[in-house]
Amino acid sequence: MNLAEARTALGNARRVAVLTGAGVSAESGIPTFRDAQTGHWARFRPEDLASPEAYRRDPETVWQWYAGRYADVTRARPNGAHRLLAGLERAKGDGFFLATQNVDGLHTRAGSEHLAELHGNLTTARCEGCGTVTPLPQPEAFTPPPVCPGCGHRMRPNIVWFGEFLPEEALEAATRAFQDADVALIVGTSGMVYPAAGLALETRREGGVVIEMNPEETELTPYMDFSLRDVASKGLAALVGEAPA
Structure with missing residues (x-):
């Protein structure tokens, strides 16, 4: 053809x-998944941040990484x-x-x-408790982790991680x-x-x-x-x- x-x-x-x-x-x-590992994040492998195990171990660090990526995509244009x-x-x-x-x-x-x-989508979060998905605030107003507006539970990045379906x-x-x-x-x-x-x-x-x-x-x-x-x-x-x- x-x-x-x-x-x-x-x-x-x-x-x-x-x-x-x-x-x-x-x-x-927008850098590829692995190319996003620059500066402070260069000492991490993506697998060390994008997995359920990483989130259970250190949710604060994982959320900081995703908050930075969220800010990057918000600045980008189609x-x-x-x-x-x-x-x-x-x-x-x-x-x-x-x-x-x-x-x-x-x-x-x-x-x-x-x-x-x-x-998944970097611009949203998913409740760990009830599964509600909501948009994140604008990056300048966003302090992770977000809290579910429905049940008050902590929310996670709405991303499919390594080891998830x-x-x-x-x-x-x-x-x-x-x-x-x-x-x-x-x-x-x-x-x-x-x-x-x-x-x-x-x-x-x-x-x-x-x-x-x-x-x-x-x-x-x-x-x-x-x-x-x-x-x-x-x-x-x-x-x-x-x-x-």
Whole structure:
């Protein structure tokens, strides 16, 4: 398959499913999960901060790390890739579904609505007691840890940690969307983190077209019908025929 054929397939598709990873948000200046370990935090491994065991051991330190990451994503802005995907959703309507491994909330801020945040969201907290999810205050007014407005219990970062399962409802919705998709787009992800990486194979098994956008080859490249070797915004622009805003 070449670019012209990929563009035709996407244009004709009634059902489109998209999986996005860290490469999409990198263009907004958000470091990848491991690249966020700079300065004071360089002495920690991400696994030492992003796990239930770490939180039980030292919730204050874990919350300080997440509060800093939350401040970073709040300052960031959606980029051309986020906006192009929101525009594709408007074009495809109910036939569009976006699953993201990113936790920065930038897809929502760009206008995406039919989406599943598979790994959670940095801008929210979840009650350890009753499970209530609420937005965090603005970073300048935020003193962690937050307290649940419903039951008064301490809240934790609303993130899927090492050793935890993905939200069942979100994963099921994403799996159905990729199984039903005429075209699946795999954008800015290494294809190494499962079960999210397996969504592309769901489309492949059902006979749909799978298109990848990534500057480098990934674990999923051998299974793709077409791969665009570019950053997310430029790859999507070439595919949908628009300039990245």
